[in-house]
Each structure stands twice: as structure tokens, then as C-alpha cells.
Amino acid sequence: MKIVIAPDSFKESLTALEVANAIEQGFKQVFPNASYIKVPVADGGEGTVQAMVDATQGELVSCQVHAPLGNIVTAQYGLLGGGEVAVIEMAAASGLHLVPIEQRNPMQTCSFGTGELILDALDRGVQKIIIGLGGSATNDGGMGMLQALGVDFLNDAGEPVARGGQGLGEIQQTDVSALDARLAKVDIEVACDVDNPLCGPLGASAVFGPQKGADAAMVTALDANLAHYADSIKQALGKDVADIKGAGAAGGMGAGVLAFFNAKLRPGIDIVMETVGLAEQVEGADLVITGEGRIDSQTIQGKTPMGVTRVANLHGCPVIGIAGCVSEDYGVVHQHGLVAVFPAVPRAMSLAQALASGALNISNTSRNIAMTLKLGQQLKPS
Numbered sequence: 374m375k376i377v378i379a380p381d382s383f384k385e386s387l388t389a390l391e392v393a394n395a396i397e398q399g400f401k402q403v404f405p406n407a408s409y410i411k412v413p414v415a416d417g418g419e420g421t422v423q424a425m426v427d428a429t430q431g432e433l434v435s436c437q438v439h440a441p442l443g444n445i446v447t448a449q450y451g452l453l454g455g456g457e458v459a460v461i462e463m464a465a466a467s468g469l470h471l472v473p474i475e476q477r478n479p480m481q482t483c484s485f486g487t488g489e490l491i492l493d494a495l496d497r498g499v500q501k502i503i504i505g506l507g508g509s510a511t512n513d514g515g516m517g518m519l520q521a522l523g524v525d526f527l528n529d530a531g532e533p534v535a536r537g538g539q540g541l542g543e544i545q546q547t548d549v550s551a552l553d554a555r556l557a558k559v560d561i562e563v564a565c566d567v568d569n570p571l572c573g574p575l576g577a578s579a580v581f582g583p584q585k586g587a588d589a590a591m592v593t594a595l596d597a598n599l600a601h602y603a604d605s606i607k608q609a610l611g612k613d614v615a616d617i618k619g620a621g622a623a624g625g626m627g628a629g630v631l632a633f634f635n636a637k638l639r640p641g642i643d644i645v646m647e648t649v650g651l652a653e654q655v656e657g658a659d660l661v662i663t664g665e666g667r668i669d670s671q672t673i674q675g676k677t678p679m680g681v682t683r684v685a686n687l688h689g690c691p692v693i694g695i696a697g698c699v700s701e702d703y704g705v706v707h708q709h710g711l712v713a714v715f716p717a718v719p720r721a722m723s724l725a726q727a728l729a730s731g732a733l734n735i736s737n738t739s740r741n742i743a744m745t746l747k748l749g750q751q752l753k754p755s
């Protein structure tokens with residue numbers, strides 16, 4: 374029996390590989406001779422680099438970069454395929470977790486560090502860069518990242534504009550002559566965690582600005598600055614990015630990568646599954662097991678369990694899911710091919726307890742599932 378185990382991480386509890394190990398441990402107690410293939414996956418959000426590195430025996434690279442407020446931090450990205458592909462989560466250098474709550478101010482926070490990660494990858498001679506957008510502390514349209522890569526954004530005095538969301542409103546001239554020429558030769562794919570446009574009521578500032586520290590007045594100012602940024606891009610490059618789905622991801626970095634790089638925006642789960650070769654692994658499998666910290670009605674919107682289910686079903690494999698918890702409305706996933714879903718938490722417990730006992734809970738639940746499957750093999754058809 375061939376069993377493919379392809380879960381996402383359980384956030385704040387276990388990496389995707391640790392989840393896969395726990396599932397394997399439970400199943401092995403019942404089916405010790407089955408062949409188990411573990412393929413950690415992710416949907417482009419947090420944990421994507423780790424999952425792809427684990428799934429492909431890649432390596433993590435550490436870099437000193439500027440955090441959103443300019444202090445120096447160590448950030449990591451992944452190198453896959455013997456150094457040909459870099460996987461970068463923008464949040465590693467420009468994420469919300471790098472800014473203490475009382476200092477969050479998207480007028481000032483800047484995505485320069487993400488550009489430094491890209492530069493490091495280019496210095497290593499990669500041929501492809503996958504950038505995961507989301508979880509940012511910034512609302513600068515990716516301007517800081519572009520400044521690190523050589524783009525000059527100048528004000529009416531011909532001076533560099535201020536860093537952060539504030540500077541976007543000052544742009545009078547955009548000079549791409551010093552943009553790192555190596556970018557034109559690498560393949561760039563971008564995984565967005567949302568498909569919001571750049572501006573307006575569903576734009577980056579209105580929807581995600583408040584979590585980055587913006588009050589109502591700041592949201593209005595940031596929204597106007599991003600609109601000005603889009604106009605300046607149109608003037609300098611002739612590209613209209615304002616209304617493209619995903620342009621508003623990571624504080625408008627979606628717009629920046631679309632305008633200045635020859636980049637494709639794709640669903641994160643598709644990029645990850647392709648890179649880790651999930652379809653090939655699933656070939657000939659008897660069962661696929663996926664999972665995520667929570668399975669609910671949102672799971673059908675491009676989250677990992679649905680991506681895995683889609684690929685497995687295409688190969689005729691049944692899929693079951695294990696979740697930390699499920700919502701009341703999770704049943705909709707069955708209509709999308711996920712045969713059964715099992716919550717792993719065994720009794721009422723605090724979130725802290727559930728997160729701390731994740732591996733044991735998943736392993737016990739997996740053993741129970743395997744026992745039930747074994748019983749099913751023994752029952753006589755009526």
C-alpha cells in the first residue's frame with residue numbers, strides 16, 4: 374500500500390514536515406509495511422519556504438537585512454534544486470512580526486529588506502525566484518524592495534523620496550536605469566495570499582492597513598499615496614497595475630513586482646505543488662492524507678488541503694484530511710473531493726495546550742484512522 378502524506382504546517386505548532394512525521398508515526402503502528410511518501414506543502418503563506426526546503430532537500434540561507442523600521446535582522450530564504458531556485462517569503466524580511474505593536478506605522482515601514490534577500494539570491498546565480506507575498510508590516514507598494522534593487526524614486530527636488538508609505542505620495546520621477554539587470558534574466562513567480570486590488574475599499578490600505586498600525590486618517594492617506602504610485606508607474610513604464618487582482622497583496626508589493634519585474638502572479642498552492650512534484654509522487658498512491666491547522670468553509674478558497682485534493686483526485690486517489698480543529702461549516706470540502714476530515718484535538722483544552730500537544734494528537738488521530746481503515750478491510754460486505 375502506498376500512502377502519500379502531504380499536509381501544510383499547523384501554524385504556531387508544527388512545520389509541515391513535523392505534521393507529516395506525526396501522521397506517519399500513527400499510521401505505521403497499524404500498517405508497518407506500507408510505503409510512506411512525505412511531501413510537506415504550503416499555500417504560499419507563512420511556512421512556504423520551510424515546506425519547500427524540506428520537501429526538496431533544499432537549504433536555508435541566512436542574510437542580514439533591514440527590517441521594516443531599518444534595524445538589522447537575520448532573515449532566511451530557501452535555495453532549491455542545487456541552488457537554481459530561490460524561495461523568498463517577503464515577511465521574512467518585511468513581516469509584521471518584526472515590528473513591535475506600539476511601533477507599527479505603515480507610513481514609515483519599508484520593504485527594503487525583501488529587496489536585499491532578492492539581491493543575495495541573484496548574487497548566488499539563481500535562475501528562478503519564487504516570492505511569497507503576505508504577512509507584511511509595510512504599505513509601500515514594494516517601493517523599498519525596488520530601491521534595494523536599484524530603482525530611484527525621486528521627489529520634486531530630484532532627491533530620493535522618504536521611505537515607507539509616506540514616500541509614495543512624493544514620487545515625481547521614477548528612474549529604472551540602475552535596476553539590477555540580472556532580474557530580466559531570471560524567471561520570477563509570485564505567490565499572493567490575497568487577490569485584493571491596490572486601492573479603494575478593498576485595497577491594500579483599507580483592508581490590511583489597520584493591522585499594520587494605520588488609523589482611519591492614515592488609511593485614507595496611504596490609499597491616496599498608493600493611487601499616486603500607480604499613476605507614476607503608468608507614466609514611467611506604461612503599465613496599469615491598479616486594478617489587477619493581487620496587486621494589493623503585501624501592502625501593494627503585488628503591484629510593484631508586476632510593474633517592475635517580468636513576474637507572473639499565481640496561486641501559491643499551485644507553485645508549491647509544482648515545485649515539490651506532488652503530482653508525480655501521487656502517481657499510483659492508494660491513499661493521500663493532507664491537513665491544516667484548521668479546516669473550514671474557507672479551505673475551498675485555494676488552501677493547501679484543496680490543492681492536494683485536486684491533484685490527488687486527478688490521479689484517481691482518495692484523500693482524507695486531518696486538522697487541528699474544524700468549523701461547523703467545514704462539510705463543504707466534501708463537495709470538493711475531500712472524502713473525510715478528522716479533527717485531532719481529543720478533548721476540551723486551551724489553545725496553548727492544543728498547540729503544545731500537536732504531534733501527539735495528530736499521531737493518535739492518525740492511528741485511529743488507520744485502525745478504522747483496517748477494520749473496514751476486514752468487515753464482510755453485507
Ligand SMILES: O=C(O)[C@H](O)CO
Nearest residue numbers: 507508509622623624
Ligand atoms: O501583507 C499583507 O498586507 C496581507 O497579508 C495581505 O497580503
